[in-house]
Amino acid sequence: MSFVTMMEGHLAWGDKPLLDNADLAVEPGQRIGLIGRNGTGKSSLLKVLAGIEKLDGGELHTQNGLHAVYVEQEPYFPEAPTVMDSLVLRGKLDELPDEKMRWQIQSRLSEFLHKFGLDENLDLKKASGGEKKKAALALAFA
Ligand SMILES: Nc1ncnc2c1ncn2[C@@H]1O[C@H](COP(=O)(O)OP(=O)(O)O)[C@@H](O)[C@H]1O
């Protein structure tokens, strides 16, 4: 069963549609690259798939229990000494009422940061744009 299915999707901000009768299915295990010129609607499509923007027309079905996370083009990192401290604030992990859940997410986050070759104690001010992007993805996966 598909994670996400879009049928006859339509989206327009002005008169020129970004999505015009667009069909898409995202299957488990797929890795999809989205290529297109600037301003043609890549980010808008991702926002629709993540449930941040709504289609003007057509249908979007997401599998029950699916949790989609949208990572912005230039992720926002709250002021903090280290990348990890900032990610805790970005993900509002410190506001989770369940201590065990917070611990689990934080340990998964450490694993992903390690997998992506990032030092969680990296000084936030010294982190490059690419390192921040990877860190934001690690949080999304966690
Ligand atoms: N919230 C919005 N309101 C009005 N216009 C928007 C909005 N979001 C995106 N657009 C416009 O839609 C077009 C596609 O934007 P976007 O999806 O960011 O393209 P891409 O990611 O492919 O560069 C652009 O012309 C952009 O200005």
Ligand SMILES: [Mg+2]
């Ligand atoms: Mg974009």
